[in-house]
Amino acid sequence: xxxxxxxxxxxxxxxxxxxxxxxxxxxxxxxxxxxxxxxxxxxxxxxxxxxxxxxxxxxxxxxxxxxxxxxxxxxxxxxxxxxxxxxxxxxxxxxxxxxxxxxxxxxxxxxxxx
Amino acid sequence: xxxxxxxxxxxxxxxxxxxxxxxxxxxxxxxxxxxxxxxxxxxxxxxxxxxxxxxxxxxxxxxxxxxxxxxxxxxxxxxxxxxxxxxxxxxxxxxxxxxxxxxxxxxxxxxxxxxxxxxxxxxxxxxxxxxxxxxxxxxxxxxxxxxxxxxxxxxxxxxxxxxxxxxxxxxxxxxxxxxxxxxxxxxxxxxxxxxxxxxxxxxxxxxxxxxxxxxxxxxxxxxxxxxxxxxxxxxxxxxxxxxxxxxxxxxxxxxxxxxxxxxxxxxxxxxxxxxxxxxxxxxxxxxxxxxxxxxxxxxxxxxxxxxxxxxxxxxxxxxxxxxxxxxxxxxxxxxxxxxxxxxxxxxxxxxxxxxxxxxxxxxxxxxxxxxxxxxxxxxxxxxxxxxxxxxxxxxxxxxxxxxxxxxxxxxxxxxxxxxxxxxxxxxxxxxxxxxxxxxxxxxxxxxxxxxxxxxxxxxxxxxxxxxxxxxxxxxxxxxxxxxxxxxxxxxxxxxxxxxxxxxxxxxxxxxxxxxxxxxxxxxxxxxxxxxxxxxxxxxxxxxxxxxxxxxxxxxxxxxxxxxxxxxxxxxxxxxxxxxxxxxxxxxxxxxxxxxxxxxxxxxxxxxxxxxx
Numbered sequence: 001x002x003x004x005x006x007x008x009x010x011x012x013x014x015x016x017x018x019x020x021x022x023x024x025x026x027x028x029x030x031x032x033x034x035x036x037x038x039x040x041x042x043x044x045x046x047x048x049x050x051x052x053x054x055x056x057x058x059x060x061x062x063x064x065x066x067x068x069x070x071x072x073x074x075x076x077x078x079x080x081x082x083x084x085x086x087x088x089x090x091x092x093x094x095x096x097x098x099x100x101x102x103x104x105x106x107x108x109x110x111x112x113x114x
Numbered sequence: 115x116x117x118x119x120x121x122x123x124x125x126x127x128x129x130x131x132x133x134x135x136x137x138x139x140x141x142x143x144x145x146x147x148x149x150x151x152x153x154x155x156x157x158x159x160x161x162x163x164x165x166x167x168x169x170x171x172x173x174x175x176x177x178x179x180x181x182x183x184x185x186x187x188x189x190x191x192x193x194x195x196x197x198x199x200x201x202x203x204x205x206x207x208x209x210x211x212x213x214x215x216x217x218x219x220x221x222x223x224x225x226x227x228x229x230x231x232x233x234x235x236x237x238x239x240x241x242x243x244x245x246x247x248x249x250x251x252x253x254x255x256x257x258x259x260x261x262x263x264x265x266x267x268x269x270x271x272x273x274x275x276x277x278x279x280x281x282x283x284x285x286x287x288x289x290x291x292x293x294x295x296x297x298x299x300x301x302x303x304x305x306x307x308x309x310x311x312x313x314x315x316x317x318x319x320x321x322x323x324x325x326x327x328x329x330x331x332x333x334x335x336x337x338x339x340x341x342x343x344x345x346x347x348x349x350x351x352x353x354x355x356x357x358x359x360x361x362x363x364x365x366x367x368x369x370x371x372x373x374x375x376x377x378x379x380x381x382x383x384x385x386x387x388x389x390x391x392x393x394x395x396x397x398x399x400x401x402x403x404x405x406x407x408x409x410x411x412x413x414x415x416x417x418x419x420x421x422x423x424x425x426x427x428x429x430x431x432x433x434x435x436x437x438x439x440x441x442x443x444x445x446x447x448x449x450x451x452x453x454x455x456x457x458x459x460x461x462x463x464x465x466x467x468x469x470x471x472x473x474x475x476x477x478x479x480x481x482x483x484x485x486x487x488x489x490x491x492x493x494x495x496x497x498x499x500x501x502x503x504x505x506x507x508x509x510x511x512x513x514x515x516x517x518x519x520x521x522x523x524x525x526x527x528x529x530x531x532x533x534x535x536x537x538x539x540x541x542x543x544x545x546x547x548x549x550x551x552x553x554x555x556x557x558x559x560x561x562x563x564x565x566x567x568x569x570x571x572x573x574x575x576x577x578x579x580x581x582x583x584x585x586x587x588x589x590x591x592x593x594x595x596x597x598x599x600x601x602x603x604x605x606x607x608x609x610x611x612x613x614x615x616x617x618x619x620x621x622x623x624x625x626x627x628x629x630x631x632x633x634x635x636x637x638x639x640x641x642x643x644x645x646x647x648x649x650x651x652x653x654x655x656x657x658x659x660x661x662x663x664x665x666x667x668x669x670x671x672x673x674x675x676x677x678x679x680x681x682x683x684x685x686x687x688x689x690x691x692x693x694x695x696x697x698x699x700x701x702x703x704x705x706x707x708x709x710x711x712x713x714x715x716x717x718x719x720x721x722x723x724x725x726x
Contacts, residue, residue: 047195
């Protein structure tokens with residue numbers, strides 16, 4: 001078992017949740033989403049995001065509209081759908097529970113070690 | 115100095131160095147390979163291209179600037195290596211995808227495995243394709259070769275038509291492993307070739323295989339099902355891409371593929387069996403003499419067209435269409451079949467047309483052999499006078515046919531000298547009366563031919579014998595001719611002219627040689643054999659036929675007219691009434707009466723009463 005694989009899997013699992021969170025309030029086009037995620041060091045390379053966006057869109061969680069750009073090709077602006085909103089809410093709860101659970105488990109271990 | 119290429123990336127125009135272009139192309143192809151159609155490959159690629167175009171755009175100050183390999187490398191480091199695009203499906207799937215495995219299998223392609231080959235790698239390739247050990251396929255070959263020798267042909271066909279797995283990607287496709295970067299890497303680490311070559315070859319292979327008809331059909335079907343997918347999935351709450359409609363699409367595709375494969379197998383069987391049969395036939399004709407009936411074919415072949423030519427023409431005329439059927443079947447069954455090329459296709463078409471034309475010419479030649487029907491007549495006198503009694507008997511020949519009888523077919527046999535000869539019993543015997551003092555026999559030989567001379571020559575070459583001995587005329591029941599004359603409707607008519615008054619007796623075995631009725635003006639028909647017949651002018655008189663006595667016929671004329679007349683005949687008796695006259699006959703006796711007389715005959719005697 002490679003540590004890289006586990007790391008990547010952990011990151012990718014959270015990634016969907018994070019993309020939905022970025023789009024929570026405002027529509028954004030890919031470069032903007034990427035910027036946010038890269039700033040947060042959640043994403044190293046940009047390629048990963050495209051299959052994820054397509055998957056979320058196909059699942060009906062996201063939709064998009066085209067907007068002309070002054071410098072470059074037309075841009076896809078992504079936004080949450082109603083189901084996406086519900087999905088995100090549920091993920092929020094799950095994430096909080098998970099964070100809590102992980103905290104408990106890891107801190108217990110720390111306590112024991114001490 | 116570097117050559118540049120113009121590209122259109124997401125609707126934007128770029129100048130790009132050739133080496134940079136190739137790198138970018140390989141990169142995009144590798145990414146494409148990481149996705150399947152069901153993941154929305156084309157859409158993902160379009161998005162990525164758009165992003166790359168955007169990134170390029172940021173790096174270009176003016177329109178004249180060219181994108182170099184440096185920029186491409188930068189972009190790749192930003193976008194990530196192809197394996198970074200891979201999304202581990204298991205993390206995201208709500209449920210395991212049952213079709214995952216079958217999809218992998220569907221991408222398995224038939225290649226020749228030259229790494230593990232004995233001859234051309236066909237067997238191990240088939241082994242990979244069907245997922246069984248190559249040893250079983252090899253055993254099957256051996257059985258096929260020992261069985262009919264047809265395995266060799268099939269092997270050679272597959273050898274020519276199935277491409278060799280040259281690149282790593284092809285080798286992976288051959289074994290059914292999904293072609294993705296990690297697998298290719300694994301193979302390379304195992305000691306194959308380098309990535310870039312492989313990836314270009316994959317690209318080439320993709321464009322090649324797209325051309326195949328079967329692939330096109332399945333692609334369009336999968337596209338159609340996908341369109342349904344997108345619309346319906348908009349409403350789906352499930353995060354999984356697997357929906358009900360997707361499943362229906364999969365089922366439909368599955369059955370469609372199975373159906374197509376069945377048709378493919380069916381076509382292959384038809385094509386292959388016909389080809390095999392044709393080749394076996396060709397070989398037997400070529401070796402000649404193996405088939406006992408073959409020299410018979412040569413004998414009817416009056417046009418003297420070489421048999422090998424005809425069989426070759428037939429072989430091509432039938433074989434080529436069936437080869438295409440076989441090829442079509444293979445194409446349906448195997449996605450990445452090598453094209454036989456348009457030159458080969460047109461050559462085959464040309465050969466086929468030539469063969470058809472050739473066969474037509476041969477047919478016309480053969481038909482023209484019957485254009486002329488000529489006969490040769492030879493009249494001989496026989497020492498038979500009006501006072502003689504002549505017996506006629508047919509003679510058979512044990513060498514040819516034991517049974518004596520008329521037959522319009524021909525046979526091939528060896529004569530006393532051991533030479534092959536054609537014999538036939540197509541002989542008709544006719545008897546006519548003549549006023550001459552001596553009998554005569556007219557022998558008429560006839561045959562067909564391409565020309566008057568040919569037909570005449572053929573007729574003259576008919577050998578026929580007869581003998582008059584002790585008042586008996588022995589006629590051969592057959593005639594013979596040399597096989598080089600061919601059989602072309604040779605037949606004989608024997609006309610026997612007998613003086614009026616001659617008595618003739620035809621043996622029972624002549625029966626079938628006489629006409630059924632008095633055709634050709636014969637005075638003896640098949641019914642008259644085995645009797646002593648006296649020849650009269652245009653007729654015969656039977657001397658020993660049982661004389662038929664004139665039959666005594668019971669005639670009853672019943673003529674009933676008028677109201678007062680009646681006739682009654684029933685099991686009680688007869689009752690006749692005419693006006694006042696009456697006659698009654700029954701078991702009691704006879705009663706008759708009219709106005710004046712009454713007669714009664716019964717057990718009491720005869721009573722006659724008169725009124726007057």
